[in-house]
Every structure is written in structure tokens, then in C-alpha cells.
Amino acid sequence: MTKAMTGAKMVVQALVDQGVEVVFGYPGGAVLPIYDEIFQQNQIKHVLVRHEQGAVHAAEGYARSTGKVGVALVTSGPGATNAVTGLTDALLDSIPILVLTGQVPTFMIGTDAFQEADTIGITRACTKHNWLVKETDKLGQTLHEAFHVATSGRPGPVLIDIPKDVQFATGKYAQKTQMETHYQPQVKGDLDAIKELALAMATAKRPVFYTGGGVVNSGTAASQLLRELVEATNFPITSTLMGLGAYPASGENWLGMLGMHGLYEANMAMHDCDLMINIGARFDDRITGRLDAFSPKSKKAHIDIDASSINKVIHVDIPILGDVAHVLEDLLKVWKANGRKTDKEGLSKWWDQINEWKKVDCLSFKQEGKIIKPQYALQRLEALTKKYDRYITTEVGQHQMWAAQYLGFEDPNRWMTSGGLGTMGYGHPASIGVQMAHPDALVINIAGEASWLMNMQELGTSMQYRLNTKQFILNNERLGMVRQWQELLHGERYSSSWSESLPDFVKLAEAFGAKGIQCHDPDALDDAIMEMITYDGPVLFDCLVEKHENCFPMIPSGKPHNEMLLGDADTKGAIKAGGAVLV
Amino acid sequence: MSPLKLKKGASSHSAYDLKTPFSDTVERHTLAVIVENEPGVLARVIGLFAGRGYNIESLTVAEIDHTGHLSRITIVTSGTPQIIQQIKSQLGRIITVHSVNDLTVEGPSVERELALLKVTGKGDQRIEAIRLADIFRASVVDSTLESFVFEITGTPEKIDAFADLMRPLGLQEVARTGVAALSRGPDAHV
Ligand SMILES: Cc1cc2nc3c(=O)[nH]c(=O)nc-3n(C[C@H](O)[C@H](O)[C@H](O)COP(=O)(O)OP(=O)(O)OC[C@H]3O[C@@H](n4cnc5c(N)ncnc54)[C@H](O)[C@@H]3O)c2cc1C
Ligand SMILES: Cc1ncc(C[n+]2csc(CCOP(=O)(O)OP(=O)(O)O)c2C)c(N)n1
Numbered sequence: 001m002t003k004a005m006t007g008a009k010m011v012v013q014a015l016v017d018q019g020v021e022v023v024f025g026y027p028g029g030a031v032l033p034i035y036d037e038i039f040q041q042n043q044i045k046h047v048l049v050r051h052e053q054g055a056v057h058a059a060e061g062y063a064r065s066t067g068k069v070g071v072a073l074v075t076s077g078p079g080a081t082n083a084v085t086g087l088t089d090a091l092l093d094s095i096p097i098l099v100l101t102g103q104v105p106t107f108m109i110g111t112d113a114f115q116e117a118d119t120i121g122i123t124r125a126c127t128k129h130n131w132l133v134k135e136t137d138k139l140g141q142t143l144h145e146a147f148h149v150a151t152s153g154r155p156g157p158v159l160i161d162i163p164k165d166v167q168f169a170t171g172k173y174a175q176k177t178q179m180e181t182h183y184q185p186q187v188k189g190d191l192d193a194i195k196e197l198a199l200a201m202a203t204a205k206r207p208v209f210y211t212g213g214g215v216v217n218s219g220t221a222a223s224q225l226l227r228e229l230v231e232a233t234n235f236p237i238t239s240t241l242m243g244l245g246a247y248p249a250s251g252e253n254w255l256g257m258l259g260m261h262g263l264y265e266a267n268m269a270m271h272d273c274d275l276m277i278n279i280g281a282r283f284d285d286r287i288t289g290r291l292d293a294f295s296p297k298s299k300k301a302h303i304d305i306d307a308s309s310i311n312k313v314i315h316v317d318i319p320i321l322g323d324v325a326h327v328l329e330d331l332l333k334v335w336k337a338n339g340r341k342t343d344k345e346g347l348s349k350w351w352d353q354i355n356e357w358k359k360v361d362c363l364s365f366k367q368e369g370k371i372i373k374p375q376y377a378l379q380r381l382e383a384l385t386k387k388y389d390r391y392i393t394t395e396v397g398q399h400q401m402w403a404a405q406y407l408g409f410e411d412p413n414r415w416m417t418s419g420g421l422g423t424m425g426y427g428h429p430a431s432i433g434v435q436m437a438h439p440d441a442l443v444i445n446i447a448g449e450a451s452w453l454m455n456m457q458e459l460g461t462s463m464q465y466r467l468n469t470k471q472f473i474l475n476n477e478r479l480g481m482v483r484q485w486q487e488l489l490h491g492e493r494y495s496s497s498w499s500e501s502l503p504d505f506v507k508l509a510e511a512f513g514a515k516g517i518q519c520h521d522p523d524a525l526d527d528a529i530m531e532m533i534t535y536d537g538p539v540l541f542d543c544l545v546e547k548h549e550n551c552f553p554m555i556p557s558g559k560p561h562n563e564m565l566l567g568d569a570d571t572k573g574a575i576k577a578g579g580a581v582l583v
Numbered sequence: 584m585s586p587l588k589l590k591k592g593a594s595s596h597s598a599y600d601l602k603t604p605f606s607d608t609v610e611r612h613t614l615a616v617i618v619e620n621e622p623g624v625l626a627r628v629i630g631l632f633a634g635r636g637y638n639i640e641s642l643t644v645a646e647i648d649h650t651g652h653l654s655r656i657t658i659v660t661s662g663t664p665q666i667i668q669q670i671k672s673q674l675g676r677i678i679t680v681h682s683v684n685d686l687t688v689e690g691p692s693v694e695r696e697l698a699l700l701k702v703t704g705k706g707d708q709r710i711e712a713i714r715l716a717d718i719f720r721a722s723v724v725d726s727t728l729e730s731f732v733f734e735i736t737g738t739p740e741k742i743d744a745f746a747d748l749m750r751p752l753g754l755q756e757v758a759r760t761g762v763a764a765l766s767r768g769p770d771a772h773v
Binding site: 120121124125128129132149182183306307308310311315 | 605622623626627630634665668669672673675676677678679681
């Protein structure tokens with residue numbers, strides 16, 4: 001049944017029909033009719049952010065922590081251009097979000113009207129798809145299709161540009177069930193390819209699961225099936241930054257994260273394996289290092305829903321196009337039907353080798369003296385928050401990598417980080433989105449002081465909506481990650497890589513009405529963290545840490561996996577045993 | 584739509600899959616891309632090629648099904664087998680793209696291009712131009728006492744050859760449509 005209503009009303013109606021509970025947004029002239037509709041209803045909550053970039057990252061945080069579509073609403077012109085970074089971020093990390101932008105009236109498009117921008121042109125390259133709706137009659141269909149496109153296949157950001165006259169005009173609203181689309185990506189994998197993989201698994205001597213964000217994208221069933229598969233096969237498993245939590249960090253077969261700042265054992269296993277099973281990961285350059293030296297001896301299988309991810313940079317022997325959960329279900333069936341065979345003897349030798357690598361203890365560090373090491377701060381944070389219903393977001397830099405190394409994730413959707421674009425300023429607004437979705441959970445944004453300053457204004461949002469987000473800043477007064485590269489690769493010439501004229505973070509928090517805590521003493525750290533956790537309200541935690549600490553392990557760009565820098569003299573002996581490893 | 588799935592029963596040309604996918608040989612492929620005829624669809628396709636640094640040797644587009652709102656874009660592109668594969672996969676990701684067909688691998692196909700050439704000259708040059716046009720089966724669509732406009736249809740190579748011959752005979756201007764291509768035989772791509 002089609003109902004007549006205004007375009008603005010259709011927007012709200014479609015969001016309600018799609019089960020949207022919250023919209024992150026910022027008003028302006030071109031979206032006033034929609035804001036007027038939002039005012040007159042109470043099914044959808046609107047969160048007024050302080051900057052449109054914040055709205056989009058908040059929608060991302062909401063989406064990643066719930067598996068649902070995150071929605072942002074912004075005005076034309078500057079509102080839309082401020083959304084571009086968030087859209088690009090969501091595109092690279094495959095996050096399903098919908099951004100609604102206002103546009104000047106259809107009859108003024110192309111005239112350089114006030115706050116006119118070619119939003120469709122600007123965002124074409126940073127959305128999975130976008131639409132300019134010129135007729136109110138088409139708005140309902142477009143809104144429903146947008147949800148479908150954002151969540152089907154490889155998820156991603158979509159944008160609808162709605163001219164103001166289309167919002168005012170009355171038209172026929174197409175119901176969700178009337179949505180038409182030809183976009184139906186294939187979810188079932190080719191059974192022959194799945195059988196080939198099952199056979200390879202039965203004979204592999206040195207297999208490894210290399211899992212990624214695609215497992216999280218595929219939904220909780222995928223993580224469940226992955227766990228079953230790992231347990232049934234006893235194969236070791238590593239994950240990218242984006243896939244953390246799909247397999248529990250406490251799981252017996254867990255090798256830790258792989259890649260540029262991944263664990264020694266994970267990278268060595270990838271380098272020496274004879275069967276690599278990529279599940280929903282995209283052979284990113286932070287993972288592969290030097291391409292021609294990437295896992296030279298292995299047969300490679302790749303399960304991915306996006307054909308363009310397969311054979312993009314690394315040649316794979318067994319490509320399987322499909323959704324992780326669907327493919328794993330079939331794979332388990334086939335493998336079980338084949339008699340659950342693995343090469344037990346080969347595997348046991350493989351595990352012996354892996355356990356040797358583990359002895360390198362690549363994450364070890366020494367907390368000595370009166371200055372807090374960032375690793376120690378995170379180790380304590382992990383110990384003190386583990387038992388809570390906890391969600392972690394991060395900014396971008398060394399702190400992000402340390403968080404990935406020193407925190408353990410037991411479930412998917414608990415870890416929100418900007419991986420592909422590496423957007424400083426992501427974590428704070430993302431934590432707001434997560435907290436909106438999970439009001440009673442402990443939501444912590446692990447930040448560097450420089451990143452945090454990029455979207456610090458959102459503390460006002462947390463205050464306004466009583467969101468108890470905890471902003472945990474590892475303050476090294478440096479653009480740490482940049483400084484590290486300059487130290488290692490640019491002759492210690494620290495060009496513009498320190499944070500000058502920093503605010504007093506405690507006073508800054510207080511200026512917003514939030515709580516500020518500063519800690520510089522390792523012995524006082526536990527109490528300070530407990531104070532942060534138990535405080536009923538937003539907290540800005542300024543943790544003063546060692547200024548020149550480097551993040552290790554590290555595979556320098558352009559190097560193969562087995563030329564990892566461990567950076568700690570203590571491990572020298574063990575490294576020799578491990579092979580050609582540079583220290 | 585999935586470029587990983589080659590058509591069942593495709594001819595020997597589909598042995599493409601057996602080649603080393605990461606070889607360095609640059610190949611020329613003709614792709615037929617069926618798209619929804621929405622404003623901006625061409626920008627999406629061209630933006631993809633520009634943004635990812637792929638080559639476009641020729642591109643033609645026109646509506647082919649008015650009621651179904653479908654257009655056909657014929658793209659001639661070149662790259663290593665891996666790049667060609669990426670181009671097809673990336674095209675397949677565009678929501679308004681309905682199908683991507685690689686006419687170069689999916690069996691024999693016919694390719695045609697139309698060109699108009701303006702040639703000016705007098706006396707023997709003029710007679711020679713007409714004589715060559717006749718051999719190439721180009722027709723005269725406009726003439727004055729000192730000029731001809733020829734219309735020629737054929738493969739891009741044939742048009743290249745004709746233009747090369749016309750150059751010393753007073754070729755002034757060329758307008759080419761780019762390649763239109765269809766697979767041979769009864770099977771249709773829409
Ligand atoms: C400073 C910095 C350092 C970094 N260092 C590291 C590092 O050391 N290690 C590391 O791992 N990363 C690191 N990253 C992150 C890195 O840049 C990439 O973002 C990350 O490695 C990509 O993860 P992924 O391969 O899991 O792919 P994602 O970006 O999560 O992509 C998911 C893949 O799965 C597919 N997919 C999606 N949904 C499905 C589905 N339902 N079924 C099947 N397939 C699906 C997609 O098509 C895609 O190919 C770093 C980032 C920064 C900013
Ligand atoms: C928006 C943006 N600008 C620049 C960069 C480049 N960059 C990557 S890490 C980094 C330093 C981050 O410093 P900080 O937030 O203090 O974290 P730290 O590395 O010190 O932990 C910079 C500038 C980026 N990733 N994003």
C-alpha cells in the first residue's frame with residue numbers, strides 16, 4: 001500500500017520502518033523540513049553532534065558495535081563536505097552507514113546557490129553508492145534501497161542527497177516490502193571450490209587461518225562457525241586489526257594479530273605456512289609487506305564476498321566467492337563428511353614450531369622507574385576492565401597498535417578502529433555512537449593526545465546526552481607514530497612531530513562539565529583507572545606516558561615477514577633461533 | 584556479474600583462467616557493460632578508470648533499452664591479465680552495473696567502428712581519394728568541389744589504415760565513434 005506524505009515525513013517513516021533508533025546529525029537550511037519532522041515524533045532519537053565528521057564516525061561506531069546500519073543527517077554544502085572523511089573511512093573499512101544530506105531545491109541546482117555543493121560528484125568515489133532524489137515519489141524506494149545496498153554483499157557507506165523542495169512536496173511513499181532492486185550479491189560459495197579447500201585442509205602440514213573484518217561483517221553466526229572450525233581442526237589462527245574478536249583472544253589456537261605491528265608468532269606462521277586460509281581479509285599492504293616475499297611456500301585459499309578483493313595483489317589458488325558464514329557452514333559440512341581428517345603428526349610439529357616462536361615473547365617490556373610505559377597502561381587497563389561489558393574504540397597511531405596488542409577481545413563487534421583510512425579523530429565520536437547503542441556498557445576510547453584533539457568538541461555531545469564514555473589518552477606529547485618513523489627512517493629529524501601548547505586536559509574536561517583525571521605515577525595508575533571506570537559520567541583521562549617509546553614488533557615497509565624488528569635486546573638469542581630476523 | 588565465473592560452455596578462449604594471472608603481458612580486451620541508464624552512471628564508470636589508473640582506449644555508450652532504462656557501454660581497455668580481472672571485478676561492484684561481459688574471452692565477437700573523414704584536394708589527389716574510398720567501401724556523405732566527407736565502417740584497424748592513406752591526400756579532420764561490439768552466435772548479453 002502506498003501512502004501519500006511529504007518527502008521529509010518519508011525520511012522519518014522509512015527510518016522507522018527500517019528499525020532505526022538513533023540518528024546522528026547537525027541541522028542547516030537544506031534539512032530543516034526533516035528536522036521539523038524529527039521534532040514532531042518520538043520513535044527516533046536524534047543526537048546533535050558538534051561537527052558533521054563526528055556524526056559520521058558516531059554512525060560508524062554505532063554500526064560496527066551493533067551490526068546495524070548507522071545513520072547520519074547533515075545539511076547541504078559544508079555539512080556534506082564535512083561528512084566526506086567519515087564516508088571514506090566507512091568505505092575502506094566496509095562499515096554500513098547511511099548519510100542523508102540536504103540539497104538546494106532542484107530548480108536551483110547548478111546555479112552556485114547558497115550552500116550548494118555537488119555532493120553526488122564529491123561523494124561518488126567515497127560511497128558504495130549514492131543517489132540524488134529529484135522526485136518525492138521516488139524517495140521511499142530510494143531510502144529502502146539504500147539500506148539494502150549498505151548491508152548486502154560487502155557492506156559500505158551510502159548517501160542520499162535530498163533537495164529541499166523534494167522534502168516539502170507530497171508524494172507516494174513506497175513501503176519497505178515494495179522495494180525493487182537488481183542488486184543481489186552471491187552469498188553461497190562454489191561447492192567445488194569448498195571441496196578443494198576441505199581436501200587441502202586434510203593434508204596440510206603447516207596450515208594457518210588468516211581472518212579479517214569480513215568475519216565481523218558477516219555477523220555473529222560467522223564468528224561462531226569460525227570458532228567451531230578452529231576447534232575442530234586445531235589449526236592456528238591469526239587475524240587482522242579489523243577482525244579482532246571474531247575468534248576469542250583467550251582461545252587456545254590464537255596467535256594474536258598479524259601484520260606490520262602484529263605478533264612475531266603470527267607473522268612467522270604466515271611466512272612459513274603451507275596452507276593459508278584467508279577468511280574475509282583483503283591482503284592489505286600492512287599484512288603482506290614485500291609482495292614477492294609474502295608467504296612464499298604456501299597454497300592460498302581466499303573466502304571473500306567481493307570479487308575485486310580476490311587476486312587483487314596476491315595470487316590465490318582456491319578462490320571462494322561468497323559470504324563467510326555461508327561458506328564456513330558448507331566447509332564444515334564437507335570437512336566433517338570427509339571424516340574430519342587432518343595431518344595430526346604434521347600439525348603437532350607445526351605447533352611445536354609455533355610454540356618456539358611464542359617463546360620470543362615479542363610483547364614483553366619492562367615497567368621500571370617513575371614513568372608510565374604506554375604498554376603498561378594498557379596492560380593495567382585490560383586487567384581492570386576485562387570483566388566489564390566493554391567496548392573499545394581507538395584513535396590512530398602508536399596507542400592504536402598497542403591497544404590491538406595488549407587488549408584481548410573475546411567477541412566480535414567489541415573493537416572499533418579506523419584501519420583502512422587511519423583517521424585520526426575517529427575514536428572519540430565513534431565511542432559516542434557505541435555508547436548510544438549500548439548505554440550501560442563501559443565504552444573506552446583509547447587515544448593519543450594529538451588524535452583526540454582532532455574531534456575533542458564531541459565531549460559536549462557526551463555531556464548533553466549523558467553518555468558515560470571514557471576517553472583514555474596515552475599522552476606522549478608527540479605525534480608518536482610519525483615520530484617513530486622519523487626516528488627509524490629519517491635520521492631522527494623530528495619534523496613537526498611533537499604536540500606543542502597542549503591544553504590542560506583536566507581543566508578542559510571540567511570546562512565541558514566532565515571529569516578530568518591525570519595520572520603520571522605507575523603506582524597510582526590502578527586507582528586512577530578504577531576512578532575513571534566507576535565515575536558516573538564522561539571522563540577525560542590524561543595518562544602521561546614515556547615520550548619516546550616505540551611500537552614493536554614492526555615490519556618495516558617493503559620488508560618480508562621474517563625480517564621483523566623486535567626492538568628489544570633481550571630477545572636476541574631467541575631471534576637467531578627463529579631464522580633471519582633483523583633486530 | 585561475477586567475473587570469477589566464466590560462462591559454462593565458453594569456447595577455447597575461456598582458457599584465460601589457465602594463464603598465469605600475474606603475468607606481465609599486456610592484453611587488449613573489449614568489455615560490454617550493461618548499465619542502468621541513470622544520470623551519473625557514465626561518471627561512475629569513468630571515475631573508476633581514472634581513480635584506479637586503468638587505461639581506456641575507447642569508450643562508447645548509448646541507450647539500448649528505453650523501457651528497461653538500460654544502456655550499453657563498450658570499453659576497450661588494456662592491461663595485464665590481473666589488471667583486466669580487477670577492472671571487471673571493480674566494474675561489477677558498481678551498483679548500477681547489471682552485467683560485465685568480456686567479449687575478448689567469452690568467445691568470438693565482432694567489433695565495428697564508424698568514422699567520418701574530411702579530405703580536401705584537387706585534381707589527381709581527389710581522384711586517388713575516391714579510388715581508395717571505393718576499395719575500403721567508404722561512402723561519400725558530403726562533397727564540394729574541393730572536399731569530401733567519407734563515412735567508413737569497420738574494425739578500428741581498418742579505419743586507422745584508411746586514415747593513414749588519406750593523410751597525404753589532404754585529410755583535414757576525423758571523427759570516430761569508438762568501438763561497438765557484440766559476441767557472435769545466438770547468445771545475448773543483457
Ligand atoms: C597505523 C596503522 C597501522 C596498522 N597496522 C596494522 C597491522 O599491523 N596489522 C593489521 O592487520 N592491520 C593493520 N592496520 C590496518 C590495515 O590498514 C587494514 O585496515 C587492515 O589490515 C584490513 O583488514 P582486513 O584485511 O581484515 O580487511 P577489511 O578492511 O576488514 O575488509 C574486509 C574484507 O572482507 C570482505 N568481506 C566483507 N564482508 C564479507 C562477508 N560477509 N563475507 C565474506 N567476505 C566479506 C571484504 O570484501 C574485504 O575484502 C593498520 C592501520 C593503521 C592505521
Ligand atoms: C587525519 C590524519 N592526519 C594525519 C595522519 C598521520 N598520522 C598517523 S599517526 C599520527 C600521530 C598520531 O599521534 P597521537 O594521536 O598522539 O598518537 P600516538 O601515535 O602518539 O600514540 C599522524 C599524524 C592521520 N593518520 N590522520
